[in-house]
Amino acid sequence: MNQVKIEQFGEIEAIKLGYGPIGPPFMSVYLYTVDGLVIDTGQRHMQKSVIDLLDKKKLQQVLLTHHHEDHSGNASAICKQHHIEACGHPLTVKKMATGFRILPYQRFIWGRSENIRLSTLGPAVESNRYKLLPVHTPGHSKDHTVFLEETNGWLFSGDLYLGQRIKYFRADEKIIDQIGSLKKVLKLDFDALFCAHNPCPQNGKSKLKQKLQFLEDIFGRVQKLKENGLSKKEVFNRLDPKTDRSIKLMTMGNVCFANMLASAYHCK
């Protein structure tokens, strides 16, 4: 059963989209609209709902936090519908122009994004009333970018946060880069964290701080065991709680806790 829910956070409209062909959605994703800007575009499987919901709005520009298919899935359709452009980090531009491979589970849960020719983000994005500053935050993906609205203290954070104690990590994520990106973002001034899977309208900064602590703790523990001469397998045996088995199986190992340990182990 598909799910669509609209949540209002002051001026910001959050559209929650869940695709569930054989029961409740396995996972949902948010896109945000504010003053003609659309931040991320949801999954392709929910394209009809997205197009219908945005139909009456006067849109000016689409912004992508990164290329992943749950964020970029409807960029092309929205831009065609409203005759507007979409923008992203130069690496997002490249990915979306050529297209990228996704695994069967990703095709099942989200669907494949259409290729689109994006414009490269400038130093700031301006709507009539707001100014958003793009901040490059690699780690979850190389192209990952968040958008800061300083006056109101909003951070559109894509997949930078997700949760304080994350249980899953993609095989291509880099923990050390995520730690660096979290430190960079924590120097900025904001309170509301508009995460693409878990909006936190208040105390966003303390939530990000807790995530940073969690990642630093994992990183430190892995490095210490490595220094003590433990192999990667021994580190996994020591630290992997193995509570992620169904997800690990379904994603063929692409998403699991051990990927975070491996990413920490391979850092010098």
Ligand SMILES: [Zn+2]
């Ligand atoms: Zn992502």
